[in-house]
Amino acid sequence: MNFEISPIGTIHTPFKEKSQCPVQTGAAGEAVGSVELLPELAPGLKDIELFTHLYLFYIFDRAGEVELIRHPFLDDEPHGIFATRHPCRPTPLGLSIVELVERQGNVLTVKGIDVLDGTPLIDIKPYAPKFDGVEGASNGWLEGKDWRPKPEGRE
Amino acid sequence: MNFEISPIGTIHTPFKEKSQCPVQTGAAGEAVGSVELLPELAPGLKDIELFTHLYLFYIFDRAGEVELIRHPFLDDEPHGIFATRHPCRPTPLGLSIVELVERQGNVLTVKGIDVLDGTPLIDIKPYAPKFDGVEGASNGWLEGKDWRPKPEGRE
Numbered sequence: 001m002n003f004e005i006s007p008i009g010t011i012h013t014p015f016k017e018k019s020q021c022p023v024q025t026g027a028a029g030e031a032v033g034s035v036e037l038l039p040e041l042a043p044g045l046k047d048i049e050l051f052t053h054l055y056l057f058y059i060f061d062r063a064g065e066v067e068l069i070r071h072p073f074l075d076d077e078p079h080g081i082f083a084t085r086h087p088c089r090p091t092p093l094g095l096s097i098v099e100l101v102e103r104q105g106n107v108l109t110v111k112g113i114d115v116l117d118g119t120p121l122i123d124i125k126p127y128a129p130k131f132d133g134v135e136g137a138s139n140g141w142l143e144g145k146d147w148r149p150k151p152e153g154r155e
Numbered sequence: 156m157n158f159e160i161s162p163i164g165t166i167h168t169p170f171k172e173k174s175q176c177p178v179q180t181g182a183a184g185e186a187v188g189s190v191e192l193l194p195e196l197a198p199g200l201k202d203i204e205l206f207t208h209l210y211l212f213y214i215f216d217r218a219g220e221v222e223l224i225r226h227p228f229l230d231d232e233p234h235g236i237f238a239t240r241h242p243c244r245p246t247p248l249g250l251s252i253v254e255l256v257e258r259q260g261n262v263l264t265v266k267g268i269d270v271l272d273g274t275p276l277i278d279i280k281p282y283a284p285k286f287d288g289v290e291g292a293s294n295g296w297l298e299g300k301d302w303r304p305k306p307e308g309r310e
Contacts (some may be wrong), residue, residue, distance in 0.1 A: 001162070002161045002162075003247075003275070004159055005158045005160050006158075008246060041223065041245060043223040044237045044245070045238070046224055046238060047234045047295070048235060049235055049236065050293070050295035051275045051293055051294075052291070053289050053292040057248055065262075068196065068199040069199070078201075079202045080202055082199045082200050082278075082279040083200070083281055085280055085281070085286075089199075089278065090278075093160075093212055096203075097282070097287065122246045122248060123237075123244065123245075123246045124242070125240055125250065126295050126297075127292055128293075128297050129206060130286065131240075131260075133292075134252055134287075136207070137206075138206055138208070138284075138286075140202070140283060141202060142283050147238065
């Protein structure tokens with residue numbers, strides 16, 4: 001059974017091209033963007049300002065072809081797609097954790113954004129260390145990998 | 156523009172009814188479940204065992220009607236739906252962080268599961284403290300709220 005998902009808004013960022021996009025939120029640093037929710041959904045943002053950080057869920061609407069085993073941006077070894085955050089995945093679903101700077105009506109200003117301008121937003125959830133800060137979790141193959149620019153020719 | 160999402164597998168858990176479901180992964184404790192990926196996608200799990208924890212993304216396929224402002228399970232004050240993790244949201248997308256116990260082919264055994272048996276899986280990503288452990292993030296209205304059973308009559 002398939003599910004039809006209808007975007008609830010749009011993410012605006014300074015990144016117009018894939019080559020400009022940070023590799024992960026962690027590398028996005030101070031990049032500021034805005035999350036524009038459909039105006040009719042704005043009541044659903046009540047109390048969102050109580051949280052400093054949010055999860056954004058979005059569709060990788062410009063992702064390339066799916067490869068189940070591939071080189072991620074941060075490693076020269078290939079890994080299974082589910083052991084990476086690479087956009088070219090069976091369900092083109094993206095997740096970023098951003099800092100909430102302010103809310104004005106149906107628009108959130110956020111910091112640390114790492115997605116392409118115009119990305120379709122499908123959900124927002126509060127980030128809460130209580131649920132989301134797992135103590136003692138491993139970094140898997142990411143351990144010791146430094147941030148680096150995207151290797152040439154990789155999208 | 157709408158997006159069609161096709162499940163990539165099924166989550167099997169001990170919870171057959173909503174009333175049995177833990178309120179959050181954090182409250183799910185030791186509940187063990189299995190994540191059965193479509194066999195043809197199994198190559199995408201290569202190296203997943205390097206991670207101790209995973210994000211599961213799924214569809215709340217038995218969620219009730221959307222209310223933009225509602226009482227979450229853990230509070231008696233109403234909040235905007237995007238300031239809660241409640242299942243009845245505009246996009247019925249769920250997120251859980253689980254511990255990976257073992258992998259056997261296309262099946263992952265996981266601990267700390269909090270979803271209904273038979274929930275459609277749409278993505279798996281590695282949880283990495285490097286990306287996902289945000290220092291100094293607030294718990295918003297969840298601060299100081301203790302785990303509690305679901306208040307009667309709330310779904």
